[in-house]
Every structure is written in structure tokens, then in C-alpha cells.
Amino acid sequence: MAGQAQAAQTFRRTQALLAAQMARQILHVWRDLMDPAKVDASWPAVRAALMPIVQQARTHSAALAAAAYMDARRAAGVPDGGFDPAGPLQLAIARLESSLDVTGPVEFKKAIAAGRSPQQAMDAAAVRMVGSTQYLALEGARSVISKSVDSDDQATGWSRVTDADPCAWCAMLASRGPIYKSERTAGRDQNARFEGDGAFKYHDHCACQAWPAFTLDEPFIGIAEKLYDDWLRETRGTGGKRAVNAFRRWWEAEGRSAYATAGQSAG
Structure with a gap:
């Protein structure tokens, strides 16, 4: 069991490294090719250079997840039995183009309209673009794990794996621990404590990954x-949105900094 937990953290770190490497490429293209004085004229070439970077990172992310899934399966003592991990969710070109458009020139123009300098607008757009493209890239791995768990008769569910400095939302979801596929297990009871549809959500700049359970x-x-x-302590006597808000207030006031400090000390 300890080996699986260690493998899950190694997988999350590998995906985070991939996302960081892609972000450097995205920023390099954005800063070198985008002309803030000619946004509309320069953008088509910039977008054309950005798209393959995201697509390649997503493909790599998915391939790493497929290999890690099979390694986790074998480590749990599950025979291969002809099972193949699921392929990633396909990334529609229109979705990728729209994401880049909104976080690139649209975000730049919004910042200019708000009174920011061209350099400040470039930086604001860069932050949005990195978050959005990292989401799309890491969706490769996340969709492989999710779809594989759903299709694998030997898989019982998954866990959310975070770094030591998640946001309040990710910390809350991670506190569920293992989430099981069957509604007859404790996973359903744990899910019922939280607001929102679905059991596993992500956001831009999110470092979380899912890890299969067997x-x-x-x-x-x-x-x-x-x-x-911490969730049980901070939400005692509350429920629903009040519980979510109570945990968030605690996390933002003291919880997050304590966990981040502990993580830095351990590292």
C-alpha cells in the first residue's frame, strides 16, 4: 500500500514537471512572437505555433498516465488479463483554438481596456494562457485515469493526489480519500458531504491528479x-454549503500556510 502511495506522488510530480516544461515553451512563443502593437495581425502565427505545443504535451501526459495505470495495476497484484488502459479524451481543435483566443488576444485587450500598460497586459494574458493550456495538457492524463477506472472491472475507484499547497477546493476534494465506483461502498457516503456535481473536478493552474485504486x-x-x-474538525455541526464555506475560511486563514510550510520542511 505504501508503495502505491509513493507511486502516486511520483506520477503527480512527473505530470507537474511536464506541465512546467510546456509552460516555458508557451511563454517563450508568446513573448517572442506576439507584437502588442499589432495584436490582431500577429496572433494567427502565434496561435499556430502554440497549438502543437499543447497537443504534444497532452499526448505525452496521456502516455505517461497509461503506463502508470498499468504499473499500478500490476503492483496491486491484478493480472493483465488483456486489459488495455483507455485512450485520452480527444481534444477538439475548435476547443483548443477558442481557449487560446480567449486567454491570448482577448485577455490582452481586456487588460488594456482596464488601463494596464502593454507589458502588464502581456503578463496578464500569459498567466491566463499558461493556466488554460496546462489544464488542456494535463487533461490527457486525467481522462486516461478516469476512463480506465470506469472501464476496468478490477478497479474499485481512485484517489485525488495533491501537492502540499492545494487551493481550498482541491484540499476539500482530496480529504475524501479513496472514492469508490460502487454506490454500496463508503465512497458514496463521502461524496455526499460535498457540494457540486461529479466526484473529481479541476481548474486552471491545478496540480492535482487522480490515482487508481484496486x-x-x-x-x-x-x-x-x-x-x-481537518475537514471533520472545521465543519463539525454544519453541512452543505455552510460546511464548504467553513472549511474554505479555515484553509485560507491558516490551513493552507501550515500545510505549505510543512511541505517545504519535509522537502
Whole structure:
């Protein structure tokens, strides 16, 4: 079990490194090719250079996830049995183009309209673009894990794996621990404590990953077990949105900094 938890953290770090490497490429293209004095004229060439970077990163992310999924399966003692991990969710060209348009020239023009200098507008757009493209790239791995768990009769569910400095939303979701596919398991009871549709959500600049589970006695991964204790303490006597808000207030006031400090000390 400890080996699986370690493998999950290694997988998350590998995906984070891939996202960071892609971000450097995105910023390089944006800063070198985009002309803030001629946004509309320069953008088509910039977008054409950005698209393959995102697509290649997404493909790499998915391939790493497929290999990691099979490694986790074997480590759990599950025979291969002819199972192949699912392919990633296909990224529609129109979706990628729209994401780049909105976080690139549209964001730049919004910043200019708000009174920012061209350099400030370039920086604001860069932040938005990195977050959006990292989301699209890491969706490769996330969709492979999710779809594989759903299609694998031997998989029982998954866990959310975070770094030591997640946002309040990600910390709350990670505190659920292992989420099981069957509604007859504790996973359903855990899910019911939280607001929102679906069991696994992401956002721009999110470092979280999912990790497959193959038993009904899976360990909490990383900081998840302590987060669960903190969730119970901070939300005692509340429920629904009040519980979510109580946890968020605590996380933003003191929880996040404590976890981040502990993570830096451990590193």
C-alpha cells in the first residue's frame, strides 16, 4: 500500500514537471512572437505555433498516465488479463483554438481596456494562457485515469493526489480519500458531504491528479488523511454549503500556510 502511495506522488510530480516544461515553451512563443502593437495581425502565427505545443504535451501526459495505470495495476497484484488502459479524451481543435483566443488576444485587450500598460497586459494574458493550456495538457492524463477506472472491472475507484499547497477546493476534494465506483461502498457516503456535481473536478493552474485504486481498503495518499481530520474538525455541526464555506475560511486563514510550510520542511 505504501508503495502505491509513493507511486502516486511520483506520477503527480512527473505530470507537474511536464506541465512546467510546456509552460516555458508557451511563454517563450508568446513573448517572442506576439507584437502588442499589432495584436490582431500577429496572433494567427502565434496561435499556430502554440497549438502543437499543447497537443504534444497532452499526448505525452496521456502516455505517461497509461503506463502508470498499468504499473499500478500490476503492483496491486491484478493480472493483465488483456486489459488495455483507455485512450485520452480527444481534444477538439475548435476547443483548443477558442481557449487560446480567449486567454491570448482577448485577455490582452481586456487588460488594456482596464488601463494596464502593454507589458502588464502581456503578463496578464500569459498567466491566463499558461493556466488554460496546462489544464488542456494535463487533461490527457486525467481522462486516461478516469476512463480506465470506469472501464476496468478490477478497479474499485481512485484517489485525488495533491501537492502540499492545494487551493481550498482541491484540499476539500482530496480529504475524501479513496472514492469508490460502487454506490454500496463508503465512497458514496463521502461524496455526499460535498457540494457540486461529479466526484473529481479541476481548474486552471491545478496540480492535482487522480490515482487508481484496486481494493476497498486503499490508503489515503499524501496529505489526504490529515485533510480528512481537518475537514471533520472545521465543519463539525454544519453541512452543505455552510460546511464548504467553513472549511474554505479555515484553509485560507491558516490551513493552507501550515500545510505549505510543512511541505517545504519535509522537502
